[in-house]
Amino acid sequence: MTVVTEGRGGAPCWSVAGLVEGAQLAAPAIPVMVIFGAGFGTIAVQKGLTLFEATLMSALMFAGASQFVAAEIWSNPKTVAGIATLVVITATVNMRFFLMTASLRPWLGGLPARQTYPALSLLTEPGWLIATRYRNEGGADSAILLGSGIALWLTWITGTVLGYLLGVFVTDPARYGIDLIMPIFFIVMLVPFWRGPRNAIPWVVAAAVALLTAEFVPGGWYIIAGAIAGSITAGVIDE
Amino acid sequence: MNSLEPLGLGVLAIVAMAIATVLMRVGGFWLMAYVPLTPRVRRMLEALPGSIVVAIVLPVIVKNGPVAVVAVVAAAIVMILRRNQVLAVAAGVTVAALVRYAAV
Numbered sequence: 001m002t003v004v005t006e007g008r009g010g011a012p013c014w015s016v017a018g019l020v021e022g023a024q025l026a027a028p029a030i031p032v033m034v035i036f037g038a039g040f041g042t043i044a045v046q047k048g049l050t051l052f053e054a055t056l057m058s059a060l061m062f063a064g065a066s067q068f069v070a071a072e073i074w075s076n077p078k079t080v081a082g083i084a085t086l087v088v089i090t091a092t093v094n095m096r097f098f099l100m101t102a103s104l105r106p107w108l109g110g111l112p113a114r115q116t117y118p119a120l121s122l123l124t125e126p127g128w129l130i131a132t133r134y135r136n137e138g139g140a141d142s143a144i145l146l147g148s149g150i151a152l153w154l155t156w157i158t159g160t161v162l163g164y165l166l167g168v169f170v171t172d173p174a175r176y177g178i179d180l181i182m183p184i185f186f187i188v189m190l191v192p193f194w195r196g197p198r199n200a201i202p203w204v205v206a207a208a209v210a211l212l213t214a215e216f217v218p219g220g221w222y223i224i225a226g227a228i229a230g231s232i233t234a235g236v237i238d239e
Numbered sequence: 240m241n242s243l244e245p246l247g248l249g250v251l252a253i254v255a256m257a258i259a260t261v262l263m264r265v266g267g268f269w270l271m272a273y274v275p276l277t278p279r280v281r282r283m284l285e286a287l288p289g290s291i292v293v294a295i296v297l298p299v300i301v302k303n304g305p306v307a308v309v310a311v312v313a314a315a316i317v318m319i320l321r322r323n324q325v326l327a328v329a330a331g332v333t334v335a336a337l338v339r340y341a342a343v
Contacts, residue, residue, distance in 0.1 A: 230290025
């Protein structure tokens with residue numbers, strides 16, 4: 001078993017037990033990942049991706065929002081310009097990962113690259129929130145990140161294949177509330193990060209900037225704009 | 240469809256998108272090696288989880304209207320009371336389904 005150190009995180013370490021614990025911590029996210037992955041598989045059929053392409057996308061990209069966008073314009077000709085467009089859109093939609101892994105530097109910075117970069121390559125919002133919460137509660141074992149990453153990655157691929165083959169939720173996801181599962185899931189994951197109203201000031205700023213950007217700027221820029229605004233707010237207050 | 244060419248280009252596009260995604264994933268961590276971790280920088284990094292989640296979710300909730308608001312509030316309440324993610328997500332989804340059913 002992993003020894004959990006006192007206070008807000010002891011000296012960073014890496015162990016096989018941490019891998020297993022990471023996979024266990026990811027368990028609550030697994031139903032949601034299957035459903036969301038199946039959603040992508042279903043859309044992939046409709047947009048003309050082959051099963052091979054859809055599965056490869058899930059295995060190599062492992063980034064739901066950008067995969068949905070890519071599927072949306074998949075039928076466009078794969079010219080140099082067409083592929084460049086896909087890459088630029090993907091980079092924009094996934095720019096938030098840049099901020100997410102930046103936030104892991106204080107914890108993982110001292111570890112060797114072989115213990116950090118593979119785990120970072122499998123990072124998603126659920127995995128990142130699980131690991132960050134674990135660290136906030138005093139955990140030190142960085143293998144958590146890889147353990148949860150692998151568990152979520154396998155789940156995502158499985159969901160994609162199931163959705164592609166069965167088209168499970170194609171009929172009417174809204175009727176069962178399943179279309180709202182992602183926002184619901186994210187809000188639930190946010191609850192343990194609540195530290196009182198003062199620390200929520202950056203959240204309010206992030207929300208306002210994201211809403212305004214979503215209203216006036218096309219594309220996926222609102223996430224990155226809101227996140228940076230919230231982060232800067234946290235840096236400016238408390239002086 | 241007619242030859243290996245379209246398949247090859249599709250795979251090429253996927254690999255290119257995957258490289259862009261991985262660069263985003265490792266880029267932030269790599270860059271922060273060169274930024275001194277002052278107390279201010281730490282505060283900025285610690286505010287990221289909440290800020291990113293709120294920025295992702297709020298526009299989606301607003302787009303989906305009152306049903307999404309009610310569902311998310313219900314899920315948050317269950318999470319605060321029970322600290323059980325699966326239960327809370329199930330509650331939120333159920334509430335969304337019920338509100339829509341009642342509204343029809």
